[in-house]
Amino acid sequence: MNEIYEEFRSTVRRFAEEKVKPHAAMIDRDSLAPEEAFEAARALGLQGIPFPEEFGGSDGDLMLQVIASEELARVCASTSLTIASSWLFSIIVENGNDQLKELVPGVASGEKKTGWCMTEPQAGSDLMAIKTTAKKVDGGWVINGNKRFITNGGWADWYLVLARTGSSDDRSFGVFVVGKDDKGISFGAKEDKMGQRGSPTCDVIFDECFVADFRCIGEPDKGLSYFKEYLLTSRLSISALGLGIAQGALDEAVAYTNERVQMGRPIAQFQMVKGMIADMVVKVESSRALLYKAVNMLIEGQPGVEAFSSMAKIACTDAAMDVANDAVQLHGGYGYLKEYAIERMFRDAKITQIYDGSNQIMRQIVADQINKVQVG
Numbered sequence: 001m002n003e004i005y006e007e008f009r010s011t012v013r014r015f016a017e018e019k020v021k022p023h024a025a026m027i028d029r030d031s032l033a034p035e036e037a038f039e040a041a042r043a044l045g046l047q048g049i050p051f052p053e054e055f056g057g058s059d060g061d062l063m064l065q066v067i068a069s070e071e072l073a074r075v076c077a078s079t080s081l082t083i084a085s086s087w088l089f090s091i092i093v094e095n096g097n098d099q100l101k102e103l104v105p106g107v108a109s110g111e112k113k114t115g116w117c118m119t120e121p122q123a124g125s126d127l128m129a130i131k132t133t134a135k136k137v138d139g140g141w142v143i144n145g146n147k148r149f150i151t152n153g154g155w156a157d158w159y160l161v162l163a164r165t166g167s168s169d170d171r172s173f174g175v176f177v178v179g180k181d182d183k184g185i186s187f188g189a190k191e192d193k194m195g196q197r198g199s200p201t202c203d204v205i206f207d208e209c210f211v212a213d214f215r216c217i218g219e220p221d222k223g224l225s226y227f228k229e230y231l232l233t234s235r236l237s238i239s240a241l242g243l244g245i246a247q248g249a250l251d252e253a254v255a256y257t258n259e260r261v262q263m264g265r266p267i268a269q270f271q272m273v274k275g276m277i278a279d280m281v282v283k284v285e286s287s288r289a290l291l292y293k294a295v296n297m298l299i300e301g302q303p304g305v306e307a308f309s310s311m312a313k314i315a316c317t318d319a320a321m322d323v324a325n326d327a328v329q330l331h332g333g334y335g336y337l338k339e340y341a342i343e344r345m346f347r348d349a350k351i352t353q354i355y356d357g358s359n360q361i362m363r364q365i366v367a368d369q370i371n372k373v374q375v376g
């Protein structure tokens with residue numbers, strides 16, 4: 001990895017230790033959005049990584065997004081997730097009109113927060129089941145529907161909404177930008193979650209919600225293709241988030257097993273414990289290698305990147321769950337107490353195997369594409 005990336009990693013790691021970690025247990029316990037960490041991240045420009053400099057961003061490539069996701073999640077997955085949610089707004093830079101682009105600097109600077117709305121009660125893995133509609137009217141569009149499980153719901157200022165613009169059995173979708181103060185948008189109750197409790201999640205409801213024409217991104221029937229392209233980068237950020245949890249759990253396990261003394265010596269010296277630590281390291285390092293291979297493939301526009309992104313998602317997020325599970329085991333009874341960070345990491349890990357395309361769906365993509373990709 002080149003020097004710029006390594007330097008960036010050290011900077012974000014230091015930032016995460018100093019400005020993010022101190023809030024992690026509290027925002028989890030009280031289910032509060034990471035206000036302090038999000039605000040502090042603005043000074044470092046983390047929200048603006050993928051945006052061009054003319055829009056107030058740092059014109060960073062996907063590698064920087066992934067490094068930031070990993071390093072933040074190493075200490076706090078909720079903070080990592082809420083910051084990564086800003087990045088999808090860069091869809092506007094490439095596909096939006098000039099009036100929409102005026103919204104970008106606010107998001108790139110972290111002054112405004114964003115969420116993206118795809119999932120619905122009946123449409124999780126099955127996007128074709130989406131029922132939310134956008135109907136063309138004079139001067140704009142009227143949106144009706146119910147989006148479920150929206151990260152930053154109620155907390156964000158702007159929402160990217162995928163809605164049907166054609167009939168219910170065709171693939172015409174538009175992506176619309178809706179503001180939290182627009183007439184006709186409302187928010188469900190905050191979900192009481194198992195993990196990543198510092199990232200707000202709720203329903204976002206559209207009831208005769210009118211948005212002007214310029215709030216439609218690009219062509220009103222090409223939304224799915226715009227979203228799909230950006231979802232690939234988002235999948236790699238989520239993979240990195242999983243990897244960060246795995247690395248953080250490994251850090252906790254190594255520190256604890258070197259401190260904890262039983263039968264007259266640190267438990268790290270027992271052969272079975274050494275075996276577990278070694279297996280955890282292998283999971284972390286092998287998933288890291290796969291992730292960074294997929295990132296490079298995407299940056300270089302290589303074929304087969306969808307399959308490799310899915311492989312990275314499986315490897316990194318399964319590693320998060322497995323390594324966190326083993327790390328709790330190595331903490332003994334203490335790992336079951338909320339006083340220890342590993343208890344939170346264990347809960348935070350689970351959702352990474354489910355959201356942003358569940359790992360079963362990822363496996364389906366890998367298996368379906370096995371004949372098309374060059375493996376090895």
Ligand SMILES: Cc1cc2nc3c(=O)[nH]c(=O)nc-3n(C[C@H](O)[C@H](O)[C@H](O)COP(=O)(O)OP(=O)(O)OC[C@H]3O[C@@H](n4cnc5c(N)ncnc54)[C@H](O)[C@@H]3O)c2cc1C
Binds near residue numbers: 116118149355358359
């Ligand atoms: C905390 C959190 C944050 C989220 N943030 C967002 C967000 O910001 N924006 C957004 O749009 N969505 C968001 N989601 C939604 C998330 O992406 C979905 O929950 C996820 O895609 C799975 O959909 P589902 O929950 O409806 O499960 P389902 O699709 O009903 O799946 C249930 C189970 O069946 C399996 N399954 C389904 N279909 C198949 C198949 N064809 N083959 C094999 N197995 C299958 C799944 O893998 C899963 O195990 C979030 C969810 C959570 C919990």
